Amino acid sequence: MNQKVALITGGSRGIGGAIAESLANEGFDIAISYANNAACAEDVVKAIQAKGRRALAIKADGSTVEGNKAVISKTLSELGRIDVLVCNAGRYPYGLINEMSTEEIDKTLTLNLRSVMIETAEAVKHMQAGSRLIYIGSAFGERAPFPGISVYSATKAALPGFARGVARDLGSKGITANVVQPGPIDTELNPADGAAAKMLSSFVATGAYGKTADIAAAVSFLASPGAGYVTGSTLTVDGGLCA
Structure with a gap:
């Protein structure tokens, strides 16, 4: 029970999977949550176990309070503690605000923002001094360079404000809270050779997509x-999209 544990939500692939493996390399036992793809989650678990670390995959519905709480409680019951919480799970709705349904808005607010708040509130009850809260935001929370991302941008823009508040709430306890803001990253859902890649790359100072390893x-x-000594801060890893 003395082995440090990191929990990564949405950790079955892409950025989340890379974070899980990177933290395992740093000596953490790992819990990941996933929504549907059990096969991908199991692949991440096997890769982490191959490094000699304990690993746990938790199927959870991030759209519900119960699902958010279950991710925390399952990690604690199986691995004994949480030292790092990485809130990575989210959704990316695309559409003009005048065309966006209230259902879509509610789903995005719930998964991208409310779940982060609930998971934080539950996890910190069990965290010790030296623990870390890390929220995966987006460079689009700071800059919206094209139409159709207003709802997504709003949810990601809220994370730095939340992190600053949490940093104040928990500073005396020795727990830090920070945001990582990725730019365009080459993943299965947003490949560097995909239909939108040329447009997205044009907004980046380097003219290229980043890699999941950059965020990890x-x-x-x-x-x-x-x-x-870093808390309440935002680390933007976007190839200069916000420059």
């Missing part, structure tokens, strides 16, 4: 002892 490295830094 930023998270690993914030989870490390070397980041103990």
Whole structure:
């Protein structure tokens, strides 16, 4: 029970999967949550176990309070503690605000923002000094360079404000709270050779997509002892999209 544990929501693939493996390399046992793809989640678990670390995959409905609480309680019951919480699960609705349904707006607010708040509130009840809260935001929370992302941008823009408040709430307890804001990252859902890649790359100073390893490295830094004096901050890893 002395082995440190990191929980990554939405950790079955893409950025979440890369974060899970990176933190396992840093010596953490790992819990991940996933919505539907059990096969991908199991692949991540096997990769982490191959590194000699304990690993747990939790199927959870991030759209419900019960699902958010279950991710925390299951991690605690199976792995004994939570030292790092990485809130990565989210959704990306695309559409003009005048065409967006209230149902779509509610789903996005629930998964991208409310779930982060609930999971944080539940996890910190069991966290000790030195623990880390890390929220995966988006460069689109700081800049909306094209139409159709207003709802998504709003939810991601809220995360730095939440992190600053949490940093104040928990600073005396030695728990930090920070945001990592990725730019366009090459994943299965947003490939660097996909239909939108040329447009998205044109907004980036480097003219190229980033890699999941870029985001995982930023998270690993914030989870490390070397980041103990970093809290309430936003680390933007976007190739200069916001420059």
